[in-house]
Structure formats: C-alpha cells, structure tokens
Amino acid sequence: MASPLARPSNDWRPSTAGPAVQVRNFSRRFGDVTVLHDLDIQIGRGEFVALLGRSGSGKTTLLRTLAGIDPAPLDQVQTPTARAVVFQDARLLPWKKVWRNVALGLRGGDIRARAEAALTEVGLEHRLDVWPATLSGGEAQRVSLARALVRDPGLLLLDEPFAALDALTRLKMHELVLSLWKRHAPAVLLVTHDVDEAVALADRVLVLEDGRIAAEERIDLPRPRATDATFQDIRARLLAKLGVDAGQRRPVEGALLAFPSGEIVA
Amino acid sequence: MSSITLDRKTSSFTVPRFRLRGGRWVSPLLLLLVWELGSRTGVIPERILAGPSAVALTFWSMVVGGELPANLAVSLARALAGLAFGLSAGVVLALAAGLSRGGETAIDPLMQLKRTIPVLALTPLFIVWFGIGETPKITLIAVATVFPIYMNLFSGIRGVDARLIEAGKSFGLSQAELIRHVILPGALPSFLVGLRYALGVSLLVLVVAEQINASAGIGHLINNARDFMRTDVIVVCLVVYASLGLAADQLVRTLEARALAWRPTFIKS
Numbered sequence: 012m013a014s015p016l017a018r019p020s021n022d023w024r025p026s027t028a029g030p031a032v033q034v035r036n037f038s039r040r041f042g043d044v045t046v047l048h049d050l051d052i053q054i055g056r057g058e059f060v061a062l063l064g065r066s067g068s069g070k071t072t073l074l075r076t077l078a079g080i081d082p083a084p085l086d087q088v089q090t091p092t093a094r095a096v097v098f099q100d101a102r103l104l105p106w107k108k109v110w111r112n113v114a115l116g117l118r119g120g121d122i123r124a125r126a127e128a129a130l131t132e133v134g135l136e137h138r139l140d141v142w143p144a145t146l147s148g149g150e151a152q153r154v155s156l157a158r159a160l161v162r163d164p165g166l167l168l169l170d171e172p173f174a175a176l177d178a179l180t181r182l183k184m185h186e187l188v189l190s191l192w193k194r195h196a197p198a199v200l201l202v203t204h205d206v207d208e209a210v211a212l213a214d215r216v217l218v219l220e221d222g223r224i225a226a227e228e229r230i231d232l233p234r235p236r237a238t239d240a241t242f243q244d245i246r247a248r249l250l251a252k253l254g255v256d257a258g259q260r261r262p263v264e265g266a267l268l269a270f271p272s273g274e275i276v277a
Numbered sequence: 278m279s280s281i282t283l284d285r286k287t288s289s290f291t292v293p294r295f296r297l298r299g300g301r302w303v304s305p306l307l308l309l310l311v312w313e314l315g316s317r318t319g320v321i322p323e324r325i326l327a328g329p330s331a332v333a334l335t336f337w338s339m340v341v342g343g344e345l346p347a348n349l350a351v352s353l354a355r356a357l358a359g360l361a362f363g364l365s366a367g368v369v370l371a372l373a374a375g376l377s378r379g380g381e382t383a384i385d386p387l388m389q390l391k392r393t394i395p396v397l398a399l400t401p402l403f404i405v406w407f408g409i410g411e412t413p414k415i416t417l418i419a420v421a422t423v424f425p426i427y428m429n430l431f432s433g434i435r436g437v438d439a440r441l442i443e444a445g446k447s448f449g450l451s452q453a454e455l456i457r458h459v460i461l462p463g464a465l466p467s468f469l470v471g472l473r474y475a476l477g478v479s480l481l482v483l484v485v486a487e488q489i490n491a492s493a494g495i496g497h498l499i500n501n502a503r504d505f506m507r508t509d510v511i512v513v514c515l516v517v518y519a520s521l522g523l524a525a526d527q528l529v530r531t532l533e534a535r536a537l538a539w540r541p542t543f544i545k546s
C-alpha cells in the first residue's frame with residue numbers, strides 16, 4: 012500500500028465526528044448571474060437529504076459542485092473523497108458492456124467480482140455482459156446506481172435519477188434506493204422535482220430558491236411512509252413554498268407534481 | 278460528425294450496399310447481353326470496346342499468365358504504402374489537434390488550408406521533387422488520405438458527448454483513462470467513416486498516380502493496352518479497380534461490425 016502521505020494532500024477527509032458535507036458561504040456565478048448565494052448546507056453522515064426547487068433554481072449547479080465536477084474552494088465546500096453521481100440520463104458508456112461500465116475507474120483487484128456484486132444488488136446479475144443500448148430506461152438507471160455504489164461512496168449524489176421513468180418503475184426504484192441506502196449508509200443528496208418523492212424518501216427536505224435555501228423540513232416518519240395526515244401536511248407546506256396550492260389537488264403551472272395527490276404508495 | 282448518445286434510436290450512417298436483390302440483377306444482365314450481342318455482330322468494333330466474353334477470356338489468361346497478379350501486387354503495395362503514411366499522419370495530427378487546444382490552434386488552420394488545394398494538382402510539383410519513381414505516387418496517395426482521416430477523427434474526438442466525459446471525470450478517471458475509455462471509443466465511429474473515405478480516395482489517387490510513367494502496376498497495364506488498342510485489357514483493369522473499391526468497402530464494413538458491435542444497429546442484426 013502507498014503511504015497516506017502519497018495521496019494528493021488537497022483531498023479533504025471527514026474527521027470521524029463531522030458531517031459528510033459542509034458547505035459554507037458558497038456562491039456560484041455564471042457571468043453576471045449569481046446562481047447560488049452564500050449557501051450554507053450541512054449533510055450528516057448517512058443522512059438522506061432531498062433538494063427541491065424550481066427549474067433553474069441551481070440544484071444541478073450545487074450537485075455538480077458537490078460532485079467535484081465544478082471546482083470549488085476547499086474552505087467553502089467540503090465533501091468526502093469518495094463521491095458518486097447518478098445522473099438523470101444514465102450516462103453509461105455505450106461501448107462498454109454493463110459490468111465494465113460499473114467497473115469504470117475502479118482500482119485494485121477483482122474488479123469483475125465487485126462489479127458483479129453491485130449489479131446483483133440492483134437485481135441485474137443476469138445483464139452483466141450485455142451492451143447498454145439493450146437496457147430499458149429503468150435497467151440503465153439501476154446500472155447507474157450500481158456504478159455509483161460499487162465505489163462505496165461517503166456521499167451519493169442523485170440528480171433527478173427517476174424523472175425519465177414511468178410511475179411504476181419509479182416506485183420500485185424508490186424502494187431500491189432506500190434499501191441500498193440502508194445497507195451502505197452513504198450520505199445522500201437527491202435532487203428532484205417531485206415533492207412526493209422527496210417526502211417519501213428523505214430525512215430532510217431542502218427547498219432551493221433564488222440560490223438560497225428557502226425552506227427546510229425534517230421528516231421523522233418511519234419508512235415506508237404511508238400517505239397519512241402528517242405526510243400530507245408536510246407535502247402541502249412544501250408545495251406552498253414552491254408556489255403550488257395543494258388544496259387544489261392538481262398541479263398548477265410549472266407542473267411540479269408527478270402524481271396527483273394521494274397516489275403515492277411509498 | 279456522429280455524436281454518441283444513449284438514445285436507443287440512434288441512427289447509424291447507412292451505406293448503399295452492393296446487393297442485387299429482387300430482380301435488380303435483370304437490367305445489368307441485359308446490358309451485358311446487349312453488349313455481347315453488339316460485339317458478336319460487329320456493331321461494337323473490338324478496338325472501341327471488347328465484348329464481355331473476350332474480356333473474360335483475357336482476364337483468365339492474364340491471371341494464369343501471372344501478369345495480372347504481379348501487377349496487382351505492385352498497385353496494392355503502392356496504395357497500402359501511401360495509405361499507411363496518410364493514416365499515421367492523419368491519426369497523429371487529429372489526436373494532437375483533438376486532444377489539446379494548443380494542438381488545434383497550431384494544426385487545424387494548416388489542415389484546412391491544405392484542404393483547399395486539390396491533391397492531384399500537386400502532381401507536377403511532386404514529379405519535380407521526387408522524379409517519376411515510386412516516391413511521388415506514394416506521396417500523392419499519402420497526402421490525399423491524410424485529410425479524410427484527420428477531419429473525421431478530429432471532429433469525432435470533439436464530438437464525443439460532453440456528458441459522458443463529465444460522468445467519467447466524476448468517477449475519478451485520470452486524463453489518460455478518459456482518453457482511453459471515453460474519448461477514443463467515442464470517436465471511433467467517426468474515424469471509421471474517415472477510413473472509408475481514405476480507402477476510396479487512395480484508390481482514386483492510385484489510378485491517377487499510376488499514369489505517371491509506371492513500369493509496373495495496373496496503371497502500367499492500362500497504358501500498355503492503350504498503346505496497343507487492347508480494349509479487353511483496359512476493361513479487365515477497370516474491373517480490377519472496381520473490385521478493389523468493393524473490397525475496401527467490405528473491409529471497412531467488417532471492421533465496423535467488429536469495432537462498433539455496441540451500436541444498436543449492429544446489435545439488432
């Protein structure tokens with residue numbers, strides 16, 4: 012093994028006590044437009060956080076920063092070294108067989124076995140050696156999840172990973188993500204447009220608006236979450252924050268709801 | 278050029294296949310018949326155009342006599358040598374320009390400039406520089422094939438889906454790994470299009486280059502045949518050139534089927 016000193020020294024390692032993600036006073040501008048304003052966010056180890064916000068509110072920008080795709084000052088943004096992203100479009104390399112996509116960039120021995128184990132966890136052990144182009148949307152997204160999990164991430168970033176899936180597949184994916192999260196216990200940041208999804212899955216829901224956290228809801232309901240009164244309450248509060256009147260029971264312009272109310276069976 | 282998406286409906290470039298199906302062989306056959314008939318009845322004199330059967334006989338005797346294989350080997354060697362130089366130079370230049378901004382600034386303008394000069398117009402200059410031996414012929418082919426390779430590979434590299442590159446980065450791929458696992462495979466379909474063009478161009482330029490005082494090769498056969506008004510030999514040589522073109526096409530198609538097995542179009546079949 013290489014000595015720890017040989018690793019790049021700018022890799023921030025979480026101390027055993029601290030949160031997984033620590034964002035302090037972080038701003039992000041594109042030209043004259045400030046997308047994120049002095050943002051402060053903390054995500055605890057193993058905490059499941061959902062991030063809601065209108066289109067263009069800066070959710071993806073934040074996620075890209077946390078993923079290390081866009082650089083950020085170390086004193087403002089601190090994350091675990093092991094991070095993994097699941098994008099809305101699975102982004103599998105079409106020229107690599109499924110298991111090689113999962114193994115992409117893995118170091119160390121027995122990569123195939125590790126990829127296989129991860130694919131088994133998402134129920135795709137029978138699709139190891141096929142081309143990504145032959146996968147259904149849901150399967151591709153599961154491969155994408157396996158590819159993220161095989162890295163044992165301390166932080167799992169999900170950018171609207173289920174938005175392109177049909178309602179039924181989406182519910183199955185919710186269960187899958189929850190079970191994987193329980194087993195591997197990474198901190199999770201789930202970006203979504205779907206309030207029901209956020210409330211059904213997360214420990215905490217953040218609403219991003221004009222580059223600031225405009226609302227925060229802690230959800231202490233046990234999982235799986237039934238659509239009981241508390242659920243509806245939280246949901247209505249979040250919808251109101253997003254400019255949707257939940258009392259109308261149908262999405263108004265901007266269509267933030269994927270399901271009509273009450274349809275969710277988490 | 279063709280960018281890689283995960284869209285399952287991605288259309289692949291389609292190439293007209295040399296296939297005679299569903300009665301499509303009737304008219305070519307009819308043409309052959311009429312041609313043969315014209316030759317037999319003397320309507321088409323042999324010094325204008327030899328008949329198909331005469332051509333076939335000549336072809337056979339040239340094969341058996343070893344004249345055709347020997348000259349074909351010379352021509353093929355020329356084309357391959359030129360192609361080898363053109364291909365290597367094209368790949369090196371495209372990698373340099375495609376993978377670095379500095380490389381692009383240095384190389385791309387020169388290549389675009391070069392493109393404006395019709396390669397065959399360089400023939401006189403090459404003869405002055407290199408004489409009338411093998412060098413000008415091979416150089417012509419090399420110069421002509423550089424560009425299709427360069428342009429297609431370069432645009433293939435630049436056209437690789439940025440989202441895939443981003444995904445690769447997010448999974449901790451190093452620059453070298455990105456190039457190896459993401460950028461080069463992503464540029465491969467484009468490169469193969471370039472290769473197909475280059476093969477076609479190399480044959481075209483071969484035909485012209487072989488008119489430069491060749492003492493062997495298919496072009497040499499044609500020149501001799503012209504002097505003796507042997508239209509049968511000329512037609513045999515034309516058929517050989519055509520077969521070379523077909524073979525080149527088949528070669529690329531086989532390469533594609535192997536290298537691009539992941540493409541939805543190939544998966545289906």
Ligand SMILES: Nc1ncnc2c1ncn2[C@@H]1O[C@H](COP(=O)(O)OP(=O)(O)OP(=O)(O)O)[C@@H](O)[C@H]1O
Nearest residue numbers: 041042046064065066067068069070071072073204
């Ligand atoms: N590279 C960039 N250059 C310039 N502007 C950008 C860039 N990336 C994002 N933006 C702008 O920043 C704002 C936030 O974009 P972002 O993608 O983070 O929104 P989002 O909340 O993810 O939206 P959506 O829900 O539609 O995905 C948008 O107005 C967008 O136009």
Ligand SMILES: [Mg+2]
Nearest residue numbers: 070071072170
């Ligand atoms: Mg987004």
